[in-house]
Each structure stands twice: as structure tokens, then as C-alpha cells.
Amino acid sequence: MADDGYANHEAVAKILPSGTKVFALPPLPPQGKADAWLEKSAGVFSEAFETAMNWHEKRIQALQKLPGEALEKIWWPFTQHATVEPDTVTVIDGRYGEDFEIYDQEKGRDGAIDLRFDGAASWWTQGVSAELQQELNSAAANAAGRYGHVMFPENVHQPSMDATNALLEGPGKGWGSRVFYSDNGSTATEVGLKMAFRKYYVDAGLVSKDGHQRAKDLINDGSCHLPQLRIIALDGSYHGDTLGAMDMQSPSVFTGPMQTPWYQPRGLFLQPPSLAIRNGEWTVALPPHGLLNDGEDRLFHDGKDLESNTTWKSKADAFDIGKRLDSPLANEYRQAVDKALERAEQDAKAGHMGPVGALMMEPVLHGAGGMVLIDPLFQNILMKVCRERKIPIVLDEVFAGIWRLGTEGAWEIIGEKPDISCYAKLLTGGLMPMSATVATADVFDVFYGPGKAQGLLHGHSYTAYPIGCAVASKALSLYKDPAKNPNLIVDASSKGDTPTAYLRELWDESKLKEISNKSSVRRVFGQGCVLAVELEVEGEGGYSSNAAKEVVLRLRPHSVQARPLGNVVYLMCAPTTPKATCDRLLNVLAEELSE
Amino acid sequence: MADDGYANHEAVAKILPSGTKVFALPPLPPQGKADAWLEKSAGVFSEAFETAMNWHEKRIQALQKLPGEALEKIWWPFTQHATVEPDTVTVIDGRYGEDFEIYDQEKGRDGAIDLRFDGAASWWTQGVSAELQQELNSAAANAAGRYGHVMFPENVHQPSMDATNALLEGPGKGWGSRVFYSDNGSTATEVGLKMAFRKYYVDAGLVSKDGHQRAKDLINDGSCHLPQLRIIALDGSYHGDTLGAMDMQSPSVFTGPMQTPWYQPRGLFLQPPSLAIRNGEWTVALPPHGLLNDGEDRLFHDGKDLESNTTWKSKADAFDIGKRLDSPLANEYRQAVDKALERAEQDAKAGHMGPVGALMMEPVLHGAGGMVLIDPLFQNILMKVCRERKIPIVLDEVFAGIWRLGTEGAWEIIGEKPDISCYAKLLTGGLMPMSATVATADVFDVFYGPGKAQGLLHGHSYTAYPIGCAVASKALSLYKDPAKNPNLIVDASSKGDTPTAYLRELWDESKLKEISNKSSVRRVFGQGCVLAVELEVEGEGGYSSNAAKEVVLRLRPHSVQARPLGNVVYLMCAPTTPKATCDRLLNVLAEELSE
Structure with a gap:
């Protein structure tokens, strides 16, 4: 600051965070007198320079310490620490747009910060490129200052309503009617399961629709007579690491007691047909031993028409569900799914297994399961069959949803609407955790009754925290604002079930x-x-x-x-x-x- | 802005968020010429006033719409919607320090905003009073701008290290050596359980210490031979709403299939003695039917010495664990706990039940379970007995920890250190969700080995997100800064196991x-x-x-x-x-x- 004799610099220093240096220069010189002024100011400039260099020195020292300190004190997720060496720890000093700012331990002091594109898009969360990140940050800061956090049950604040509207007019459009918030994808899918199972009980007549009497009896009676339910799920899917979410997975290296206490595979796990470009062509790979992996229901086991049903020159053809629904493969899918569900129903009737109370599925893409595109035609038919059989449909769109796959709802690619769907990751644009479980009016309805015990008694302290909600509504609006998102294609002529907007x-x-x-x-x-x-x-x-x-x-x-x-x-x-x-x-x- | 002829106001308006109004006043008048200037400016002032009033009008309209809209679209946690009416929805327009700013629907337009103390401290999360909230907000904004989110495995950033150090030098002081992050208390306790069970397997010799060979066999072999474990827990405790956390609870209105699919009570649930002021005296209430509620192990069943062991005039005496450890009641506790654990061991040997692989317990206060203080002497003895029997000790300090009960670690009141403890809620001072599971070096050690499959394969996308970490380290430092926290008492003379700092x-x-x-x-x-x-x-x-x-x-x-x-x-x-x-x-x- 220029010291005009009022000692403003001292007053300013007092209100700045402690440790902030304020430098006072002599009053600015009249034109043509810069030389003397510069001479007089030299001490201040060199002090400022020295301060900056000291700060830089400390910053580099702090960065140099980080790998060793991290290896000593931090416990990373999904990591075998014995395989990490100090020089393989990535030291991140910041983020510039879509690039990490990485402190390069090998290069040492000079030119020590490297920009590298974040190819895991910060583990599947990053929603916006450089210029738009500031808009999310402003939304966060604004909500922090105005609301901090306010508890949610029976309360409402504007950011919660904004996020809710953005979800219902976004990925929930055309089917979603209610939004339940929690903190991450794992909790969102567990909430989705709770919703679906209750819906099943009511639809199956095990709990009466208005529910009060029957529900109350069941709850007050310790030995409840409602049957344990299982789910239909796809082999290779992933729904999160909490114990309940793990029970929705098929057995794997992750589900033994070394990793997952109390694990029980709770699903009828189907082997899904997958889709990819192989040797220049889009190709569906059918499960070699059939949907149930038992060799009985092999699809196209006679090989007839196999190639023309499972290979395409262009992506557009491979994903043209409307056209493919008439194909012999669609017919095979339907028969196999019907057969599997029929058998499950017989098992339930015979008392070998609980009835199937939900379909739980990642739409179109298995992410953590190894980046496997699932044939959307198969998922379309599976959803239809479940709906016919009154099995509530839960989609886990935590990874695939919110524009990840080019459409706002991943279900749009399949062309069938869920009863319940789960969103997280991209929901907050890549800033902070928040998740939402969106449900239809019919699902909500089975929790609506005179007794508290009929409500959904689930919650987390930071449910729908204002900062997360404000950022989510901002992110959802940025993604589909043609003025902000250069990839957005809006098809005004589209109607019915085809998306009106998608990414190039x-x-x-x-x-x-x-x-x-x-x-x-x-x-x-x-x-x-x-x-x-x-x-x-x-x-x-x-x-x-x-x-x-x-x-x-x-x-x-x-x-x-x-x-x-x-x-x-x-x-x-x-x-x-x-x-x-x-x-x-x-x-x-x-x-x-x-x- | 004053329009000095440069049209600065137009330039400024362009870079402000769209919709922001900028008003240009004529150049400021020389002294004594205000009248004419004011006359000339009247139009601008009235336009500004009108704009402000319009804005206010819109704000009130938006607030008025919120209850109806919320009832139509939001699904609240722990709420039976049928019992909520539009006029019982609390409309929160902001937070001023510790007060909610509530739009009073009855009062209507004028004086419509009411300040009310947030008596549920936003559902058990709020860490700081008015003046300090800005410091948390600044930490959040700073981290948002610099880092956004960066994925965590094998990466390190300064905020993650700061939060880790604050936890290890704070509630983890003297025992904690590693910090594992997740998103909420529920996930933190599930992670704690995973850690404890692995530790048990190794300590019990079921998995070899360096583990590689044996662990690999077990994992590749689908039918794993490790026994299913159960926990010791206290009746009335609460560890979160995810399905795994619910399995740690005793059966209740929350655990039936209407609420919690797949529920199985996985604990040996002990009835804890509780502590409170009753009729003017601090009094321990003993479980009327004994620890196991079976009438066999009634404490003090002969009534001898009951009153002098269970009532005190002052809080200081009731909480003086050192002194009470020599009392006959302590002896009774030990015998009863020993007997219960002995029986559990016999059950395991006989194959009726799995062995007990962890103690999972909320220290000192059951919050969600009805605000029940547990006799810390009982918890002290229970922890000691578990340690003797090589049962890993997990504390769930999500509610009780981080100064909630007057000490930084709630375990300090009990006077025994855990192997693993879980923190959330107050961890981020009341702004956003984040949790941490802190563990000893010995616990970490059983996950350290040559094989990836021996690591802890658990994680969430936003693990240790920089904003959460920055806010957590700031909050932890504010709580124990005598210059910031008026309630802090630092006892420099304290040494050994008594707290060096506590709240008045x-x-x-x-x-x-x-x-x-x-x-x-x-x-x-x-x-x-x-x-x-x-x-x-x-x-x-x-x-x-x-x-x-x-x-x-x-x-x-x-x-x-x-x-x-x-x-x-x-x-x-x-x-x-x-x-x-x-x-x-x-x-x-x-x-x-x-x-």
C-alpha cells in the first residue's frame, strides 16, 4: 500500500488474518520523479521479494515433506501400503482446470510444478472444465456464508428446493417425484433398497396399502413374519463398499471375510451380455454359459443368426434400442430372463429362497467392475420383465448418471424408466460428497401413513446440507446450459422417449x-x-x-x-x-x- | 458507481454475474452542491430502491412457496410425511451465528424473519459460535479454489495432511497412528468394524501375521474358512443407518424388515448401567435384570452397599474413575463382564455362535438412543476386559467425540484408549459431511503385506476431499485455541492419563x-x-x-x-x-x- 501518512497499512494489517504481511511504500511520486521514489522504495521491494521467496521456500519444503508424512500417517482407500514408495506418492499442490498441479519430486526445486491432465477425473467426480469451476466455488461460498448447515427433517431451505427441482426436472424427469438425500453413492443405494423392498411388500399384499394396522402388528412383534427378500442384480456390478451395498454384489475378491464382514450374496446374479468395439466393429459378447452361468440358458445356443444380431458397423445402430427390440436377440433375452425369474419364483414358493423384492442395476456401464458396457437392449428387456412381475426397479446411476454417458439420465439410453434411482459423484460437479435417491410417487406412497414407524427412518446429520445442495443445483444447470457447455446438443424436435438433449x-x-x-x-x-x-x-x-x-x-x-x-x-x-x-x-x- | 464519464459501470456490469444490477450516479458534487446533485440523482436512487424492494418481494414470495413445494417433492429423513402440515414446516432463510433465521409463515410480510436458537445444534454438528464461522467458511472457499477435489489413493495434498495431523494430535493423541477417511459416521463405523475384525483374525492366529500365503489361500478359495464374527455392543447404542451399522444394534423399532432389510442382530448386547441426576443427586441406575437381561447376573443383587456405590453429591465424584476403580461396584462390573464374555467364548467353542471379534461402543453418551449417559466406570472396565481377551476395541465417537462432552476425545472421560475410533459431525465444525476412522499402528499393521488383497479395499469417491479436510483442520484448531474458544481450560500441570484441556x-x-x-x-x-x-x-x-x-x-x-x-x-x-x-x-x- 502507498503510505499517505494515515498509516492505513497498519490498520489493514490488523484486520487481515494473522501472519499476512502488508508492505507500505512511500507516497506515489509525481510524473517524472520515479527514479528517486524507486530508490527510496528499494528496501520495501526487496523485503517483499524476500518474503515471497521465503514463502516459496516454505511451500517447497512442505511439499517435499508430504510423501514421507503421508506414508507414515494416512491410510489410503483401496491401497496396499506396502507397495507404495515415497517416490510413487503423487504430491498434489492444486488443480488448474482439468489438470493436477503436481509437485515433481524428481525435478527438485526449479520448475517443480507439473501440470497433468487428471485422467481419472478425480475418481469419477469432475463435472466441469476450468472456466466453470469458479461458478461452483461461488455457489459453495455463498451457501456457506448464508446457511452454514441447517438440519433437514421438517425444515426447508432454498438450496434444498433448488437441488430437488434440478433433479426432478433433470435425470428424474418424466418419472421421479421425490428426492431423498444422503452422503455418498453407497448410502444412496442402500436407501434405494429400503424403498424398493417396502414397495414390494405392499404390492405383494404382505403389508396393506394404508398399512397402519398390519404394519404396526409386524413392528411391535419382534419375530416379524415378513419374508427376507433378495434382489436381481448383474454379475460384475458395484454398488458401494458399505456392508449392505456389498451384499448386493456377487461373490468376488472383495467379499470374503478378510474384506467384508458378514457378507452374504443376496442376489440372483445374472451374467450380462456386454458391448464394445472389437476388431473394428461394435459387438455384443453373450455370456458363454448363459444368464445364470449354469449352461442351461445359453443365448443363441444354436448359433443361428448370431452375427447379424450381435455386430454393427456403427454405434448408432448398436444403440438403436427401438429397432433392436424386434430382433431375434431381443426375443432370446426375454425368454432367458423370463425363465430365470420363473425359477426364482418357484424357489421362493418352495421356501428355498426369499422372493425377489427388487432389481438393482447399474445402467449401461459397469464402472468399478472393469469398465464394461452392458448391452442396453438386455437391460431394457430386464426392466420390462421386472415391471410386469411387480419387482420394483432401482437403478444405481451413481457412476453412469448425470451426463456421464452422454445423457442426463443413464436410463435414457436404455429407454426404460426406473422406480427409484441413485445419483452422486457428478451431482456436485466434483467438489464435495452428496447423493440423492430419487423415487416415483408410487414408491413414496407406501411410506405415507398415520404411523411414524411407517416412514422411512433413515438419515444422516448432514442430509441435504445447503452447500452441497447449492453446488448440485448449480452443477446440474451448468451441464445443460447451451451457453456454458460446448458439448451440449439440444434436439428441440425430439419428443416422447428419446432424449431432448445429449452430449456430442x-x-x-x-x-x-x-x-x-x-x-x-x-x-x-x-x-x-x-x-x-x-x-x-x-x-x-x-x-x-x-x-x-x-x-x-x-x-x-x-x-x-x-x-x-x-x-x-x-x-x-x-x-x-x-x-x-x-x-x-x-x-x-x-x-x-x-x- | 459514480459515472465519471468512463462508463465504468457498464464494464463492471459485464463481468458481474448476469442479473446483477449496477447503478450509475452522476459524478459526485463539490462541497455545498449536494442539493442539485441529489435532485439529479433522485431517479437513480428510486430505481435502486425499487430494485431492492422487488428483490425483497421475490424473496418473500420464494419463502412462502417453500413449505408447499417441500411437502410435494422432498423426502425428509426420519419423517412420517403424513404428520407434517404446511404450517409446521420450518422455513429457514439463513443462519446467524447459532440462530436460525426462520421465515415466520404466520407473521406474514412484515418482520417476517425470526431468530431462534438452533437447539438441536443442527442435528449435532455445529462446532463454532458466530465469529468463528467465518474462519471455517474462508478455509472452505480457499480449498475449493485451490484444489477442488483430487482423488486420494496414493495421492497427498496439504489439507489431507493437516486434517490427519490435527486428528492424531487431537482426539487420537497418545494412541492413534493412522487416519482413514470416509463420508459420514455410518461409513466410519463400518470401516472401523472391518479393521477390528481383521485384527481379531490375525491376533487369534486365524490369519498369519505377515499373512500373504494364508490370506491368499483364503481369498481365492470361495468357501472361506474364517469364522463369522460377532461383536460386543451396548443395548441402546446407535452406529448409523446403513445396513451394516444397523446389524451392530440390538433389535428395536428400527430393525424390522419394514425399515431394515436383511437385519440380523450381530452383537452380544449388554445392558449398560446409566448415570444421571435424579432428585438432586448423581445416581447410577443398574440394569434391573443384569447385564444380559436374563436375571442371572444382577449387579448388587444382595443390595449391599448399593447406595454408597451408586449415588454422589457432585459430578466430580461421579466421574472420578480413578477413585471409583477401587469400589465394590467396580468389582461387580468386572465379574459380570467376565462372566458374559466367558459364556460368549463357550458358545463360540461349542459352535453355537461366532467368536466375539470386536467391542463396538459409543463412549459415555448414547445420543440417538435417547440421551443416556453410560457409567464411564463400566465402560472403563469393559474396555480393560476386552483388551485382556484380545478383543479389538472400536469406539464410535461420532456423536460424543471432539469436545462434545467436554474433552477432545470422549475416551478421555473413560480413561481407557481405543484401538480404533470413529469421528464425524463436529469434525468439520458444522459445515459439510466428512468422517475419519483413526487406528493404532498395530491395527494398520495387519493390513500391511505384499498382496493387494490384504489391503483395506474400501473407499468413496470424495474420500478426504480437500474442502472437508481444510475445514476439519481449521475446526479442530479453533476448538482448542485458548484465544478463540472462551470455554477452554488448559491444565498445564496435568500429566499422564488426565486431560490437559477441557471445557468449563x-x-x-x-x-x-x-x-x-x-x-x-x-x-x-x-x-x-x-x-x-x-x-x-x-x-x-x-x-x-x-x-x-x-x-x-x-x-x-x-x-x-x-x-x-x-x-x-x-x-x-x-x-x-x-x-x-x-x-x-x-x-x-x-x-x-x-x-
């Missing part, structure tokens, strides 16, 4: 096909914000494979920080990432994949 | 005793930030009782917004709330409780 294709299809023809590549796809390449390895691959690690390391010099997923290399962008960025990523990846 | 008593003890003598009151206590009064009702009371609702409504005209908990009225402040505020709250409550 971000990954060049001919380039994807080219990659798929490499001998090192098993399959590839680009869908919405996700580009994934499964590498050819001996055996099955999967989570324990290290094949992708090598490719990931080769991407580093291109300023791309990716994270391997078994033998899959993937790159993820935000719904608003410029196409040019995706072109660069795709080219770099193609270059580094060997023939 | 916020609730006047003589007033509490006076309240306890009222005929309408069953028990009362003030501990740390919590004041609780259980009302005399017919029968047991509990969550379904409506007795407290009436008292809560009588507090409204005193500008206090409380939330009933069955037949308990409680008020909660922040660790930094001025004593004068607590005096006022206590007096108001005393006044409104009938004789």
Missing part, C-alpha cells in the same frame, strides 16, 4: 476402431465422458492384473495422469470438456498402445 | 439439580455441550413418545428451536458457545418445565 460424441469413432484393431487390444469403447481400452492379457485380466500400469506410465510424459483398472486403461473427462482435449487424449493413448 | 462446565449444576427435583422430570444431566431432561411419562417413554413435544413448543416464544427425542428434551450448543447463552437456555427450560 467426444471420442472419434474411427480412431476407436483403429485402436480396436491393435493386437494388444481386446476391446475399446468411448461413451459420453468415458474412454476405455481393455488390453489383451493371458487369462481373464480383472482387478488384480497389472497390465494397464505400464501404459499408464507411458502416458505421464504426455502430461496425462491416468489410473489403471486391472487390464483396462481408461480416461475420463467432464461433460463440458472441449472436444479438442478429448482428441489429444485419444491420440496420445493410440500412440502409446503397442501394435 | 456450561450447565449450572445447582440449576440442574433443581430441575431434577421437579415432579415432571425423571432425570437430567448436563455434560459438555449437551443438556438433557427426561420427562416423567407413563410406561417406558422412548422414541415413540410425544411427551417432549409440548415442552419444545413452549420454548418457541423464548426464541429457542428444539427438537424432541421421545420423552427427552435436549438442548445442544457448540464447544465455543458462551456460558451466558447456556445460562439463558437452562433458565428458559427450567421455567417451562412444570413442577
